Amino acid sequence: MGKKNETERVYDILKQRIIYLEYEPGMVLNEVDISTEFDISRTPIREAFQKLSNDNLLNIIPRFGAQVSHIDFRYMKSVFEVTREFEPFAVKLAIERISEEQIKELEEIIDRLKAFDIKEDYKKAIMEDEKFHKITIENCKNPCLQKILYDLHNHTERLWHYSKHYFDSMDIFTVTLGNVLEAIKERNPEKAEIYTREHIDAFVRKIKEEML
Secondary structure, X not given: OOHHHHHHHHHHHHXXXXXXXXXXXXXXXXXXXXXHHHOOOHHHHHHHHHHHHHOOOEEEEOOXXXXXXXXXXXXXXXXXXXXXHHHXXXXXXXXXXXXXXXXXXXXXXXXXXXXXXXXXXXHHHHHHHHHHHHHHHHOOOOHHHHHHHHHHHHHHHHHHHHOHHHOOOOHHHHHHHHHHHHHHHOOOHHHHHHHHHHHHHHHXXXXXXXXX
């Protein structure tokens, strides 16, 4: 495996661990430990750390190590300000380009979400939510917009995992995302934009209620 592929593999795995909170905020990652775990040299580890730093998921502190970034709620405010404008636009574009087969995939996601228990299946619910967003973002067919939204979703998904104890109902997933699905099925871009923004706003509103 080439160095570039090694870097990407390590980057993807470490990013997932950070987003899923397997690496908790503030945890220090050691190059030597991780190079031993993956049985590769420290160079691709260092490069993966730098990529994660560029994503604002790691803080590289000279002579100390790489520390998993704390969740900065001021930064998250800026993330949601951008997301609530760009994601509805992506869904609007996707309506013109998404296939009936992929709409069927969205329906299956909503069906699975409806069968989940919020306490027992919260992590699975987040993953299904992300699958739903990934399908809509992929189908906007706009690489620039996709890059922005995928980067933003690194942080919003991490906050979803962090906020597990604040949710006691699946409605945040099934109702708001269900409305987005219905608008997509109707091929109604105006409704899709409104419901996508409502889905984002419902999450932000719940976080504010619990944390303020």
